Amino acid sequence: MDGLLGIRARGITKCFGDVVALDGIDLDVAQGQIHGLVGRNGAGKTTLLGLLLGLAVADGGHLEILGTPVGRALAAPEGVAGFVDGPGLYPSLTARQNLAALAALRSNSVRAAGIDDLLDQVGLTDVADDRTRGFSLGMRQRLGLAAALLTKPRLLVLDEPANGLDPAGKRHVHGVLGRLAAQGTSVVLSSHRMDDLEALCSEVTILATGRVVFSGPLSKLAAENRELDYWLLTSDPQAARRLAVDTAGIRVVDGAGARPDAEVLVVQALVPALDDLVVRLVHAGIGVRELAPVVSPLEAAFLTLTDEQEVSR
Amino acid sequence: MTAIVADARVAGRRVSVARGYRFELVKLVSQWRIRLLVLACWIAPALFVAAVSQQSSLPVDTLFGRWMHATGWAGSLVTLGFAGTWALPLVTSVVAGDVFASEDRLGTWRHLLVAIRSPRRIFAAKALSSLTVILLLVAGLACSSAVGGVVAVGNQPLVGIDGHLLTPGDAAGKILLAWVCVLAPTLALAAIGLLGSVALGRSPMGLLLPALVALAMQLAQMLPLPVAVRLALPGYAFIAWNGLFTSPAQIGPLLIGIVVSLLWAVTATALAYLLFIRRDFTNPTDEGSGRRAVTVGALPLAGLLAVTVGVVAAATPATGSGIAQEKVERSVATAFAHLYRLQTEQLNRPDVTEAQLKATASCNKGGGKLAAEGPGNDWRCVVSWHLPDVEAAGTAIYQLDVTPDGRFVADGDGPKEVNGYFLVRTPIGDAPNPLWQFDGNVELLHTTKG
Incomplete structure (x- = not known):
């Protein structure tokens, strides 16, 4: 090797x-x-x-x-x-x-x-x-x-x-x-x-x-990282918000990572819960137009791990 | 802890010094200031010599300046004197004083190390390339001034410092030799430039160091220092080439000056090398420091100066200023005899030899109230000579201004028929009476017989 x-x-x-x-x-x-x-x-x-x-x-x-x-x-x-x-x-x-x-x-x-x-x-x-x-x-x-x-x-x-x-x-x-x-x-x-x-x-x-x-x-x-914030842009923001609130492991974050377009929802989740939410949105006939992390996984991990290291020292 | 494995294979295939040298030359020659310097060194001396040679007023305070109307070869020696004072320190500053510092300024050290993979080879390439450019510039000064003078004035004999005539061929050979000799102190300044460039990094002091050292050496040469100290300074060869233009040539001081200069060149280069290969190129703050420059650079050179002063003092017979009454009298009498012959020829009188003239000089200082030794403008000499078939001896008086480095200007003080100002007809036009004012030098070390 x-x-x-x-x-x-x-x-x-x-x-x-x-x-x-x-x-x-x-x-x-x-x-x-x-x-x-x-x-x-x-x-x-x-x-x-x-x-x-x-x-x-x-x-x-x-x-x-x-x-x-x-x-x-x-x-x-x-x-x-x-x-x-x-x-x-x-x-x-x-x-x-x-x-x-x-x-x-x-x-x-x-x-x-x-x-x-x-x-x-x-x-x-x-x-x-x-x-x-x-x-x-x-x-x-x-x-x-x-x-x-x-x-x-x-x-x-x-x-x-x-x-x-x-x-x-x-x-x-x-x-x-x-x-x-x-x-x-x-x-x-x-x-x-x-x-x-x-x-x-x-x-x-x-x-x-x-x-x-x-x-x-x-x-x-x-996989090792904690829950991340994601931007979620759908064809029906109101219905998507209701579904997100009802989905286990999903938390709707108001005010955080806001974008100028008010129709974008910010949700906090681990990847499996996010997968579940996407399935439910599709079954409900809601189009998913954009799903992206507010902060990239690498950046989030970087901030978390380097902060932990700073604290430990 | 695991030891780092030493393995020669890791070095990989390094770039040869020859390729590194070519790379450094490309970089140097691509710089506008180097290109301008090359142009200036190859063109400006010719224009300067040609222009000055056409003027009615000549730079008589510069050695050989008063002969610029008489021969084209004098211009190259005037340029050499000027170069030793200004041009060569400037050239070494711009080239050698910046060759390492420029990488600091551009932030390219790491790039260079990755490309060449050997600090030793980088040093060798940089030192050799800057040496090449300096040689090119010195060659330009020498060739340009000689060509400019010969084209503008002509290929006539040159009057030496002691008044003897050198044929154009001899003059050309000795001028070439004089330029080669000043390469030694130029190399010393270049090595100091390398040391400053390595030790002081991007600090402008590194660039200025050769010029400052050259200035300090010139100031020192103007002081009434003991001969041993004067000869042990690395810049003495900038003056000692004068000895090539006497008969016989004053080789001793010149050789000492050259050896001392080369010692400085080798020592300063070695110090620069040691500093360079110890540098940590991953540490951004490691780009030279004043303290290191003093401990690794200045102190060893100060030690070298002390050693050379001691060796020169022990190995040479001269003490004090080296300017003694007997030496002044001999120099003045010799120069007078040679120039008397020249005057005789110019006035179309029957030829007379130096042996027939049996010229002697009797000199005192301060009207005889001071000890007749050391520099000063209060020297007075009475020259006596004999003519064939004439019973009485002729006498002429000269006032002398002798500088600490042994050079003097003799100013005729009568009788005016001998050493007053009048024009004489020469094949290339009217010229001042050669016995009116003339340059000479006192050999600080008594190494020649004449």
């Missing part, structure tokens, strides 16, 4: 002086998996990503990347690429020149066509010959992703890659990451955008004050 892991970390610790940044971190990321890393600011996400990229050496624990034990040298194994704290770009170079200069570091084999293809994948063909000095954050993120892809990585490590992306940029990035994962590349990404993580990741790890408070599939996270 271990042979299929992109990352295997056991008991990783890292301190900066008196500050414990990582405190016994365990992490498994399978090949071809997109793994999300979530945590409050200062939880240790960037430090962990830095270790994966070979920017720092752990003070203790055991780390294997792509099946290779990581030693004390400041370097990641071949096949790892990515960025932390935003992509590093040189403003005096154009997008194409940035990629060409990086490509020339590794080999002469990456030709102009390969760079053009990467620029196309991340949607930057139109600005390929513009200096990156004037690039927006989203464009920089996409170019950073293209730069990381130059080496055809087997493990891609990205810190907040969704920052500053517009919907079109997000689509490009999601498409690229999805294709990479399908080809067997492991992707570890941190983000504060829960919708992005839910859309992309099969598993997530939640960090709080340097410790893992949850690691596993998103479905497991939802």
Whole structure:
């Protein structure tokens, strides 16, 4: 099983002086998996990503990347690429020149066509010959992703890659990451955008004050979580409200998570009770037009788990 | 606790220094300020020398400035003097002083480490690329000034510091050698720039450090320091190249200056390297600090200065300022004899050799009331010489302004037929009497015989 892991970390610790940044971190990321890393600011996400990229050496624990034990040298194994704290770009170079200069570091084999293809994948063909000095954050993120892809990585490590992306940029990035994962590349990404993580990741790890408070599939996270609030928009709001009140395990919440359209009902429930309510609505001939969590399951779990960790410390 | 496994395989395939070097060069050359600097160094000296050479008033306070009408080669040496004072410290500041700090400013360190995977190779690539650009800029200053001078004025013989004539070929060779020699102190400044850039991160002090050190060294050279201290300063080679233009060449001080400069270059580079590879790139606050710059940077260099002063003091015979009566008299007499020959030729008189002239000088300081040693503008020399078949010796008086670094300007004080101001006809036009005012230098270390 271990042979299929992109990352295997056991008991990783890292301190900066008196500050414990990582405190016994365990992490498994399978090949071809997109793994999300979530945590409050200062939880240790960037430090962990830095270790994966070979920017720092752990003070203790055991780390294997792509099946290779990581030693004390400041370097990641071949096949790892990515960025932390935003992509590093040189403003005096154009997008194409940035990629060409990086490509020339590794080999002469990456030709102009390969760079053009990467620029196309991340949607930057139109600005390929513009200096990156004037690039927006989203464009920089996409170019950073293209730069990381130059080496055809087997493990891609990205810190907040969704920052500053517009919907079109997000689509490009999601498409690229999805294709990479399908080809067997492991992707570890941190983000504060829960919708992005839910859309992309099969598993997530939640960090709080340097410790893992949850690691596993998103479905497991939802199952472990408490009741959530859901928006419910139906063809007959009054009848739907009556049915919701009568359904076991469903509580109608007035005033919470209100939306401008007053016909939207907010109900609080676990997933099984919610399933029951939907069945009853349909049997009653009420059309269900929208059913969505007010706060995403991941976000709710994140808030709950990180709050609990803060309190316990 | 489980130990981290040490495994060399983890390093993966690292980027070679050659590829890193090319990457750094691309980044450097893509910067507008570097491009402008390259253009300026390759064009401005030629324009400056050509323009000044056409003026009626020459920069006579700069060594070789008074000969800019006489030969195109003087312009390159005027540029060299100016470069040692201003241009080279500025060049090293802009290039080496920013080569590491720019990554802090752009926030690209982590990106670079992921791409190259070896701090050692990054350091080597950055140091070599900045060295390359600095060499390109120095080459520009040298070539441009020489070409500008030769095109504007011509390929005539050059009058050396002691008045002897160098053929155009000799002049070109020695000028090239002088530019090569000042590479040593330039490298020392560049290494200090690397150290400042690493130690001080994005602080502007890192960028300014080479210029500030160069300024401090120039100020020190203006002070009446003991010879051993003067020679042990890394900037002395910016002055000591003057010794190439005497006959025989004053090689001793120049070699000492070059060795000291190279020691500083190696030491400062090594300190920068140690600081760099110990840096924690995941700690955002770790980008250099004043305390570390002092303990790891300044203190070892201060120690190096102390050691070199001690070694130079122990290994060389000179004491005090190095400017003694006998040395001044010999320098003035030698320069006078050479320039007398030049004047004789320009006035179409029968040739006379230095040996026939048997020129001697008798100098005092402060009208004889002060000890005849050390710098000052109160030196007075009476030069005597003989002409073949003339019984009586000729005499001429000069007022000397001797600076602490050994350079002097001799100002003719009569008789006016010998060292007064008058124009003489030369193949390239009228020129001031060469014996009216002339530059010279006192060899601070007595290493040559002449």
